[in-house]
Amino acid sequence: MALLRTKLRKLVNEKSITTDYTMTLLNKTIEGIEKVSIDPDGNIKNRFDKLAIPAGSLGRLEEFATIYASIKGTPDATIKHKVVFTMAGDHGVSSEGVSVFPQEVTRQMVKNFLNGGATVSILARHVGARVVVVDCGVKADFMPVDGLKIKKVAYGTGNIACGPAMSREQAIKSLEVGIDVFNEEFMNGMDIIATGDMGIANTTPSSAIIACLTGADLSKVTGRGTGLNDNGVKNKINVIKTALDINKPDHSDPIDVLSKVGGFEIGGIAGLCLAAASHKTPVVIDGFISTAAALIACAIEPKVNDYLISSHTSTENGHEIALEKLQKKAILNLGLRLGEGTGAVLAMGIIEASVKTFTQMATFTDAEVSTPCSKKQFAAK
Amino acid sequence: MALLRTKLRKLVNEKSITTDYTMTLLNKTIEGIEKVSIDPDGNIKNRFDKLAIPAGSLGRLEEFATIYASIKGTPDATIKHKVVFTMAGDHGVSSEGVSVFPQEVTRQMVKNFLNGGATVSILARHVGARVVVVDCGVKADFMPVDGLKIKKVAYGTGNIACGPAMSREQAIKSLEVGIDVFNEEFMNGMDIIATGDMGIANTTPSSAIIACLTGADLSKVTGRGTGLNDNGVKNKINVIKTALDINKPDHSDPIDVLSKVGGFEIGGIAGLCLAAASHKTPVVIDGFISTAAALIACAIEPKVNDYLISSHTSTENGHEIALEKLQKKAILNLGLRLGEGTGAVLAMGIIEASVKTFTQMATFTDAEVSTPCSKKQFAAK
Numbered sequence: 175m176a177l178l179r180t181k182l183r184k185l186v187n188e189k190s191i192t193t194d195y196t197m198t199l200l201n202k203t204i205e206g207i208e209k210v211s212i213d214p215d216g217n218i219k220n221r222f223d224k225l226a227i228p229a230g231s232l233g234r235l236e237e238f239a240t241i242y243a244s245i246k247g248t249p250d251a252t253i254k255h256k257v258v259f260t261m262a263g264d265h266g267v268s269s270e271g272v273s274v275f276p277q278e279v280t281r282q283m284v285k286n287f288l289n290g291g292a293t294v295s296i297l298a299r300h301v302g303a304r305v306v307v308v309d310c311g312v313k314a315d316f317m318p319v320d321g322l323k324i325k326k327v328a329y330g331t332g333n334i335a336c337g338p339a340m341s342r343e344q345a346i347k348s349l350e351v352g353i354d355v356f357n358e359e360f361m362n363g364m365d366i367i368a369t370g371d372m373g374i375a376n377t378t379p380s381s382a383i384i385a386c387l388t389g390a391d392l393s394k395v396t397g398r399g400t401g402l403n404d405n406g407v408k409n410k411i412n413v414i415k416t417a418l419d420i421n422k423p424d425h426s427d428p429i430d431v432l433s434k435v436g437g438f439e440i441g442g443i444a445g446l447c448l449a450a451a452s453h454k455t456p457v458v459i460d461g462f463i464s465t466a467a468a469l470i471a472c473a474i475e476p477k478v479n480d481y482l483i484s485s486h487t488s489t490e491n492g493h494e495i496a497l498e499k500l501q502k503k504a505i506l507n508l509g510l511r512l513g514e515g516t517g518a519v520l521a522m523g524i525i526e527a528s529v530k531t532f533t534q535m536a537t538f539t540d541a542e543v544s545t546p547c548s549k550k551q552f553a554a555k
Numbered sequence: 556m557a558l559l560r561t562k563l564r565k566l567v568n569e570k571s572i573t574t575d576y577t578m579t580l581l582n583k584t585i586e587g588i589e590k591v592s593i594d595p596d597g598n599i600k601n602r603f604d605k606l607a608i609p610a611g612s613l614g615r616l617e618e619f620a621t622i623y624a625s626i627k628g629t630p631d632a633t634i635k636h637k638v639v640f641t642m643a644g645d646h647g648v649s650s651e652g653v654s655v656f657p658q659e660v661t662r663q664m665v666k667n668f669l670n671g672g673a674t675v676s677i678l679a680r681h682v683g684a685r686v687v688v689v690d691c692g693v694k695a696d697f698m699p700v701d702g703l704k705i706k707k708v709a710y711g712t713g714n715i716a717c718g719p720a721m722s723r724e725q726a727i728k729s730l731e732v733g734i735d736v737f738n739e740e741f742m743n744g745m746d747i748i749a750t751g752d753m754g755i756a757n758t759t760p761s762s763a764i765i766a767c768l769t770g771a772d773l774s775k776v777t778g779r780g781t782g783l784n785d786n787g788v789k790n791k792i793n794v795i796k797t798a799l800d801i802n803k804p805d806h807s808d809p810i811d812v813l814s815k816v817g818g819f820e821i822g823g824i825a826g827l828c829l830a831a832a833s834h835k836t837p838v839v840i841d842g843f844i845s846t847a848a849a850l851i852a853c854a855i856e857p858k859v860n861d862y863l864i865s866s867h868t869s870t871e872n873g874h875e876i877a878l879e880k881l882q883k884k885a886i887l888n889l890g891l892r893l894g895e896g897t898g899a900v901l902a903m904g905i906i907e908a909s910v911k912t913f914t915q916m917a918t919f920t921d922a923e924v925s926t927p928c929s930k931k932q933f934a935a936k
Contacts, residue, residue: 226664226667226672226673227674227893228655228656228780228781228782228892228893229782230782230892231781231891231892231893232674232891232893233870233889233890233891233892234889234890234891235889235891271932271933274609274927274933274934274935275609275925275927276925278925279924279925282922282923282924282925283607283922283924285922285923286607286917286922286924289917289922291607291915291916291917291921291922292607292916292917292922293608293613293912293916296908296911296912296915296916297908297911297912299911300904300907300908300911301908398935399609400609400612400927401609401610401611401927401934401935402933402934402935403933403934403935405932405933406932406933406934406935409933489614505889506887506905507888508614508615508616508886508905509614509615510612510613510614510615510616511609511611511612511614512608512609512612512613520905520908523681523904523908524887524889524901526681527677527678527681527682527901527904530677530678530680530681531674531677531678534672534677535672535673535674535677536667536670536672536673540672541663541664541666541667541670541672541673542663542666543660543663543664543667544656544657544659544660544663546655546656546781546782552652552655552783552784552786552787552790553655553782553783553784553787554655554779554782554783554784554787
């Protein structure tokens with residue numbers, strides 16, 4: 175505990191001027207995170223053994239149901255409320271030609287999410303999840319509407335090729351945006367959440383973060399984003415290299431990394447992870463950007479990792495390296511690279527399916543199905 | 556056409572004594588199958604290009620939506636009715652110790668499906684699919700109830716370690732059971748189907764079929780089934796070897812293979828594939844047993860393959876070899892090995908998601924989202 179407090183002081187106090195409120199919310203959230211024991215008393219395994227299926231035949235569905243029940247602390251936990259948070263923010267670095275889309279697309283897509291015409295809107299309806307769109311720092315103003323939370327830290331980050339993305343205060347604030355929106359929505363019912371992002375150029379800060387926190391070479395963690403050609407990728411690598419050289423993020427300090435080369439929506443997603451963990455709520459991590467955010471959350475508090483489930487392997491170069499650092503094996507591998515929370519929402523449907531099989535399936539006894547006993551000499555242990 | 560007739564004569568007439576009805580149903584079904592042209596006029600690709608997402612960012616969801624629309628012949632095709640057929644049958648070879656479960660489990664599980672307590676029942680409810688359970692040849696009688704089609708070819712197959720599984724007439728009849736139940740259900744609405752199986756010991760005939768139709772070594776396509784240990788697998792390989800030696804199935808004649816070493820539910824699933832193809836209905840193939848059946852259907856009429864979508868890669872040894880023969884890449888890889896249609900139902904949910912994204916997503920124009928044009932020098936072709 176003393177160690178945790180020292181760490182928090184380092185993270186929050188020493189390098190920043192923050193209000194009491196700010197310190198309290200982030201610190202309180204981090205302090206509330208407990209490690210997850212997987213099936214500590216064997217109750218989950220015991221129930222699986224009684225279900226009318228061959229042992230182990232559900233494969234990873236058993237793994238997902240076990241993680242879910244372990245996080246919730248009971249084999250009877252079901253999933254009623256599913257929420258996907260699509261966190262939006264703009265990036266000054268978009269002026270460096272690192273995306274094939276113009277910056278105004280961030281604002282336009284936020285409207286598309288709210289109108290229900292975007293991919294994440296459609297997939298969320300498909301799996302029965304609520305979509306909560308959060309303006310973490312879009313370079314435009316929105317009228318308040320249902321489904322949108324306006325929590326703007328600033329009108330876009332600074333251009334990381336010229337200076338820091340944001341101040342340390344803003345980095346903490348962006349984390350707290352995620353904590354805030356989680357806490358607000360938690361009261362409306364929330365059993366599991368999915369993360370998503372929208373921010374033109376945000377694979378660039380994500381690559382920078384992943385390079386910082388995994389130690390991987392930039393060329394291994396920088397990809398085509400929304401559709402760069404080979405020259406575009408070369409330019410992007412140079413831009414990130416410049417950003418790292420100029421800003422010198424401290425690899426051992428995740429809030430410094432976030433402030434120097436991050437993004438407001440990335441901080442927001444990291445905050446969601448922290449808040450969800452503090453409320454014993456599983457977090458389904460989307461693709462490249464969400465995984466970069468998850469790395470920040472886990473660097474702030476490693477216990478967060480116990481609450482994270484990786485949804486899919488993105489085709490964005492470097493995603494697998496980031497997943498490896500988190501020691502996660504994704505649920506889906508469908509060649510997605512869209513963001514928004516699309517992969518996470520699809521995977522949330524699979525996790526829900528696994529929880530249903532575990533909680534609803536008849537046992538051998540209930541269904542009057544014979545157990546595998548008649549051919550013991552050939553039965554695997 | 557003349558070639559097709561010759562082939563049909565070989566398949567149905569020359570080696571069997573069949574009724575006119577029998578000949579008509581199978582032949583008519585096969586004759587009704589047309590090749591699928593993938594997006595012949597480019598309409599599907601054109602619509603994808605207009606959707607408000609980066610080109611190609613949906614990955615395989617684009618592939619699934621394209622296959623679905625191509626089979627249906629229109630980009631506007633939606634999915635309303637989803638059906639999973641769980642085909643049940645018993646196997647004489649179960650007396651050879653090739654399964655750790657006793658034979659009566661087939662009957663018991665049929666009841667479990669009908670009571671809604673089995674995994675496939677739960678997953679079908681999860682994705683909104685109807686379950687149709689078919690008694691293709693269970694060694695027990697059932698009372699007629701909703702959701703069960705009693706189409707028993709016989710009370711279980713013969714023990715293939717001693718002689719043929721069934722007569723050629725019965726093999727044709729089992730194919731026609733699949734065609735029959737498809738045709739009956741088609742009238743209740745059916746846009747896409749999933750296949751499933753239940754039959755204690757049915758990985759044994761499936762391995763035999765896969766060995767026959769792929770040419771793979773038995774050790775490469777024989778697995779643990781519901782939980783054999785190493786000695787059990789050795790025994791199983793020996794049993795299959797004996798079955799192939801005794802029955803000498805003609806590899807070039809899929810109906811001979813089905814009759815010598817197959818199963819009634821396997822024939823039923825192959826029949827479903829034929830019928831679905833003849834009605835331009837996509838078929839989501841479950842795991843090991845369903846893939847063995849799909850190999851038979853494709854050997855009877857190769858055009859069937861255009862209608863098949865592989866749902867998941869089973870951990871059963873040899874499934875990947877069978878998928879390779881069909882040139883299919885599965886949607887999911889979750890370590891499942893349960894059968895019943897469980898993997899197919901889950902994948903059907905993903906396919907439906909892909910069709911919804913394609914048919915419901917806003918275009919760049921609708922959503923007033925800027926297209927990727929401002930940084931042309933870095934845009935991939």
